[in-house]
Amino acid sequence: MTAPTAPTTPPAPTTPVAPAAPTDLLYSETEEELRSAVRALLTDRCDAKSVLARAETDRPHDPELWRTLAVGIGAAGLLVPEKLGGQGASHREAAVVLEELGRAVAPVPYLTSAVLATEILLGCDNAEATSLLRELASGRTVCAPAVPLTLAPGAPPPTPVRDLGDGSLTGTVTSVADAVAADVLLVLADTGLYAVLAASARLTPQVPLDLTRPLATVTLDAAAGTRLADPGTARAAVAGALLSGAGLLASEQLGLAEWCLTETVGHVRGRHQFNRPIGSFQALKHRLARLWLDVASARAAARAAADALATAAPDAPLTVAVAQAYCSGVAVRAAEECVQLHGGIGMTWEHPAHLYLKRAKADSLALGTAGHHRGLVADFAELPAP
Amino acid sequence: MTAITADQLLARVRGLLAAHPPADTDRTDFLRARFDAGLAWVHYPEGLGGLGAPRSLQAVVDAELEAAGAPDNDPRRIGIGLGMAAPTILAYGTEEQKHRFLRPLWLGEEVWCQLFSEPGAGSDLAALGTRAVRETDSGDWIVNGQKVWTSSAHTARWAILIARTDPALPKHQGITYFLCDMHAPGVEVRPLRQITGEAEFNEVFLTGVRIPDTHRLGAVGEGWAVARTTLMNERVSIGGMRIPREGGMIAPVAAAWRDRPELRTHALHQRLLELWVEAEVARLTGERLRQQLVAGQPGPEGSGMKLTFARLNQEISGLEVELLAEDGLLYDDWTMRRPDGVDFTGREAGYRYLRAKGNSIEGGTSEILLNIVAERVLGLPPEPRDDKDLAWKDLAR
Numbered sequence: 171m172t173a174p175t176a177p178t179t180p181p182a183p184t185t186p187v188a189p190a191a192p193t194d195l196l197y198s199e200t201e202e203e204l205r206s207a208v209r210a211l212l213t214d215r216c217d218a219k220s221v222l223a224r225a226e227t228d229r230p231h232d233p234e235l236w237r238t239l240a241v242g243i244g245a246a247g248l249l250v251p252e253k254l255g256g257q258g259a260s261h262r263e264a265a266v267v268l269e270e271l272g273r274a275v276a277p278v279p280y281l282t283s284a285v286l287a288t289e290i291l292l293g294c295d296n297a298e299a300t301s302l303l304r305e306l307a308s309g310r311t312v313c314a315p316a317v318p319l320t321l322a323p324g325a326p327p328p329t330p331v332r333d334l335g336d337g338s339l340t341g342t343v344t345s346v347a348d349a350v351a352a353d354v355l356l357v358l359a360d361t362g363l364y365a366v367l368a369a370s371a372r373l374t375p376q377v378p379l380d381l382t383r384p385l386a387t388v389t390l391d392a393a394a395g396t397r398l399a400d401p402g403t404a405r406a407a408v409a410g411a412l413l414s415g416a417g418l419l420a421s422e423q424l425g426l427a428e429w430c431l432t433e434t435v436g437h438v439r440g441r442h443q444f445n446r447p448i449g450s451f452q453a454l455k456h457r458l459a460r461l462w463l464d465v466a467s468a469r470a471a472a473r474a475a476a477d478a479l480a481t482a483a484p485d486a487p488l489t490v491a492v493a494q495a496y497c498s499g500v501a502v503r504a505a506e507e508c509v510q511l512h513g514g515i516g517m518t519w520e521h522p523a524h525l526y527l528k529r530a531k532a533d534s535l536a537l538g539t540a541g542h543h544r545g546l547v548a549d550f551a552e553l554p555a556p
Numbered sequence: 557m558t559a560i561t562a563d564q565l566l567a568r569v570r571g572l573l574a575a576h577p578p579a580d581t582d583r584t585d586f587l588r589a590r591f592d593a594g595l596a597w598v599h600y601p602e603g604l605g606g607l608g609a610p611r612s613l614q615a616v617v618d619a620e621l622e623a624a625g626a627p628d629n630d631p632r633r634i635g636i637g638l639g640m641a642a643p644t645i646l647a648y649g650t651e652e653q654k655h656r657f658l659r660p661l662w663l664g665e666e667v668w669c670q671l672f673s674e675p676g677a678g679s680d681l682a683a684l685g686t687r688a689v690r691e692t693d694s695g696d697w698i699v700n701g702q703k704v705w706t707s708s709a710h711t712a713r714w715a716i717l718i719a720r721t722d723p724a725l726p727k728h729q730g731i732t733y734f735l736c737d738m739h740a741p742g743v744e745v746r747p748l749r750q751i752t753g754e755a756e757f758n759e760v761f762l763t764g765v766r767i768p769d770t771h772r773l774g775a776v777g778e779g780w781a782v783a784r785t786t787l788m789n790e791r792v793s794i795g796g797m798r799i800p801r802e803g804g805m806i807a808p809v810a811a812a813w814r815d816r817p818e819l820r821t822h823a824l825h826q827r828l829l830e831l832w833v834e835a836e837v838a839r840l841t842g843e844r845l846r847q848q849l850v851a852g853q854p855g856p857e858g859s860g861m862k863l864t865f866a867r868l869n870q871e872i873s874g875l876e877v878e879l880l881a882e883d884g885l886l887y888d889d890w891t892m893r894r895p896d897g898v899d900f901t902g903r904e905a906g907y908r909y910l911r912a913k914g915n916s917i918e919g920g921t922s923e924i925l926l927n928i929v930a931e932r933v934l935g936l937p938p939e940p941r942d943d944k945d946l947a948w949k950d951l952a953r
Contacts, residue, residue, distance in 0.1 A: 195844035435934050450937040455930035462934055463860040470840035495833045544829040553813055556820035
């Protein structure tokens with residue numbers, strides 16, 4: 171039992187990685203208030219039963235819920251400056267919203283419209299983009315980037331869409347998340363970035379693994395687009411948006427993992443077998459204690475990413491890559507443990523565990539896999555492949 | 557009195573430095589002056605090396621003193637005293653005990669060790685069998701038994717000791733806590749050579765050791781409650797160290813990866829990146845814990861840090877040995893030595909790999925810590941136990 175207490179000063183890093191700037195890893199009072207508002211709304215309007223019922227219809231999104239979240243609470247405009255009609259908040263607040271949305275596997279286009287599309291538009295400095303941004307910030311318009319959900323930061327964006335001249339766009343993009351809920355699509359074509367009315371595109375819903383984030387194939391056949399950026403600006407804007415999206419997805423994964431842990435702990439405390447609560451067996455206690463450790467660590471990683479994005483820290487790309495490389499796996503593990511430790515009920519359609527497992531697994535592919543993000547870590551930390 | 561502010565503390569530190577310039581002051585004289593100025597551990601009471609200030613302000617004092625090139629009290633050599641004996645004496649000691657022991661402890665004039673674990677009482681520490689019997693005439697306690705895994709016993713002047721004073725009571729109730737003079741007749745310290753070739757630890761045999769009742773800490777039979785204070789502080793100090801990005805165990809592996817491209821393989825690369833990420837996340841988790849403490853909202857995450865570091869230290873040092881290829885077959889030195897401190901990351905890869913095996917055993921095994929997290933943090937029910945109400949003397953052993 172006797173143990174050393176004062177380990178030697180750890181060796182100084184010999185790394186080319188710049189020392190991390192002071193990072194605020196806690197939640198401010200304002201952030202906690204925002205969380206309470208979002209959680210109250212979701213508790214009221216987005217319980218597991220209604221999410222499941224809606225997922226089985228051909229309208230998986232909940233437009234009423236979106237309106238209250240986006241307009242009522244003002245969550246759609248968190249990343250948009252006040253002078254452009256937004257809340258002038260930051261990634262830290264958006265991260266808190268995503269934690270709650272993850273906890274409820276809410277079928278709303280927040281990550282796509284309020285984060286990815288919003289960040290792309292923030293990267294385009296012109297009147298058309300600004301006016302669209304105002305509409306997004308107000309929550310009246312939903313906008314989805316017409317890129318595959320798997321598109322990752324650091325990966326070259328594919329440009330399957332060609333401009334036939336004068337913004338007449340033709341091409342097909344697969345796995346576009348939330349396209350069916352969008353009013354406007356942001357299309358990356360060979361000649362730049364375009365806004366295209368969703369009504370002028372052909373949307374073919376795909377059957378998604380994650381029922382709460384619908385996917386569609388977007389087909390453009392000489393569709394009219396409004397040009398928002400030249401190819402260089404467009405690429406930079408999309409790259410910035412993917413970085414933010416990946417960093418904030420970590421918070422969604424955190425919320426999701428937290429729900430799975432809490433739900434599972436509650437279950438094993440109440441479920442009796444062999445004349446005792448199954449949560450008193452060490453085999454289960456140790457699994458849940460390890461999962462709790464993982465979730466506590468995921469919280470630090472996700473908060474670090476949100477703070478690095480909010481403060482535009484020079485090492486934000488590394489911090490985001492670390493958060494994604496870590497939190498993806500934690501969310502999947504939490505959902506898998508949730509299914510397993512619920513026993514038979516965890517395999518049923520009736521219990522919501524499967525919604526979380528499907529979201530977690532799909533999230534682990536969204537915006538780059540953990541392996542892709544570890545590759546980015548290798549670049550940033552100068553740990554090159556053989 | 558309202559709590560002292562950071563500015564007032566800084567003024568006090570500057571006053572100390574002006575009156576005792578480190579460059580012209582003997583190390584011991586400086587440390588004594590620092591203690592007497594209340595700048596040793598600012599959260600301790602006045603007169604005992606502190607000022608009753610918030611614990612978080614210690615960092616302000618340490619930074620200012622370090623910048624001025626002031627000597628420190630070599631915390632590595634006296635870790636058990638600082639991390640475990642002192643907070644327990646502060647919490648349970650009489651005024652005489654606090655004034656007698658805390659100053660020489662902090663100054664490093666008296667090294668402390670911990671006589672808790674026994675060959676038959678490891679994870680089940682409360683089952684310990686070292687006996688303390690009170691002598692009717694003198695009122696002294698006579699101690700007989702054997703302790704083990706005792707770091708610093710060979711350099712220690714004093715020990716914190718728990719012993720059984722009533723075998724007829726259930727195990728948690730018959731224990732009493734003592735301060736034991738390591739120079740007393742009947743105390744025998746034998747080195748315990750370990751997996752690394754060194755002997756950081758010792759076995760301590762206690763044969764008819766006499767302890768005056770004035771060296772009892774807390775009431776007779778209350779030793780388990782007192783020991784819990786010690787153990788809580790032990791885990792905090794093991795998991796609570798602050799490290800820079802890519803500091804600690806990952807540093808030498810990352811350096812070797814960069815310096816020796818001929819060692820790189822794809823399989824090792826994937827493991828290196830996974831562990832690098834985990835080490836960075838562990839650093840952030842520790843940082844978040846510290847921010848919570850400073851903000852006055854301590855979280856339960858502290859219970860988990862030691863678990864994380866134990867696992868990571870073992871995995872990372874294992875990877876390092878493998879990365880080094882032929883050099884991984886070698887060991888720097890098997891000579892039996894008795895270091896006066898503990899070093900997780902020093903020396904070479906083979907040493908780091910072997911020493912890290914202790915990280916999931918010392919200070920509470922990882923298995924016991926997982927139980928603690930499950931029960932105290934997650935509120936899961938304890939396993940049924942039939943030993944809690946049995947007299948210690950009737951336990952299976």
